[in-house]
Amino acid sequence: MSEVKAIAKLMQELEDQLVVCMRCGMCQAVCPVFTQTGREADVARGKLALLDGLLHEMFKDPDGVSERLNRCLLCGSCAANCPSGVKVLDIFLKARAILTGFMGLSPAKRLVLRGMLSRPALFDRVADWAGRFQKLITKPANEIIGTSCARFASPLLDNRHFRLLSSTAYHRRVPSMSTATGASGKRAAFFVGCLIDKIFPNIAEAAVKVLTGCGVGIYLPAGQGCCGIPALSSGDRETFLKLLHHNLPLFETEETDVLVTACATCTSTIKKVWPVMVQDQDKELRQRVQHIADKTTDISAFVAPMIDALHLTPALHNPPEVVTYHDPCHLKKSLGIFNEPRKLLTAAGCRLKEMAEPDACCGMGGSFNLQYYDISSKIGRLKRDQIAAVGADRVATGCPACMLQISDMLSQAGDAIGVCHPIEMIAEQMDAS
16 A cells, blocks of 8 residues: 555656646757657657656556656756756656556566665675676677677677676675774765676775875775665666665764765765655655765765875876766766866876767666667767777776776777776876876
8 A cells, every 4th residue: 555655646746747848859959869769759758748648558558658768768868958957867767666666577677676686685695606607608808998798699698798797896805994084084985886896896996095095084884785776767666765775874874074986876866866766755764865965976076176185196107198088977967077077087197088079878878778788889889989089098987887888889899998987097196106
């Protein structure tokens, strides 16, 4: 009964938000999926028109509604350019939750989301096990980028170039941490995130190194789980709330000034999505979530004002390494953070050279990449072409999911262009200074 009430409340919230859309079509010009397909159903306006009659359509053709809602990267390009200020991402996430509440999860998603992701300790063990055996079914693809590909034909891995799971996840290297405040007078909680923990632990190591160098105390609680966006993107609000209830107390145990992440998606989820998706919960939980959200920020935005405290030498390479930067959608379009990562790259001694459209979506979109790889890769190849045209030695970005997509596209093209996070470049410069 409580779930039925929750769905009814979400439905009412949808109706209240949908009236704002003027159907002007401005979203067509910026939607990366529409650019590839030319289908009105794939653009925000088409989906919002569908949602106007969601209750009727949900009973009439639930599979069709689900297909149309899922053909979306959730990149926020439409919301960032909407003259009416329609909160498109909020609407789509709520609509997916309503639809999943009606249809239920597929067996595969139920296994992955509720069977593993909602249980962080088990998820960690499964990832550890997969990391030990992954090389039996993979082979190196691009040494510069660090990608691999499948040894045998596989429906999921075929044609992809991917980054392997780390042999030792970050939570195994550093289970927890609590350090005193240094010269900055600030203390930061560090939310690691799944992709950084399990695929890019070097980013977490770089983040800790830079924060410590800036005189920032660090609180890293043990047992962190996923931020919940993979579950919510699939409409699984139950798993999302379970993960929120798991993570929230961990970051309330010790007093901190800020919560930082090195993942654009995690930052956007905690800061923007967590408060929206608990609006129907009790007042105490809403206040606790809002408190965490208010002090959450991206690591580049947090570190940039303190970068001079590191006393970095002018250049690591002679001539300076040429680096281009890709703006993650969740960082620039959702949070308005774009100057700060560039400040880090300049401080790292590289020569920053902008690509044609640095804030164009790379096409990853989380599970979108798994369901619609043909569209995802077409969008990704456009990004690859822009990166290659710059003639950069490396491309940096503040989102590990974008790093996966860009690595795939560059690797398949045979490019010798490294892919990294801006905080890694600062850590490298610290070692050289």
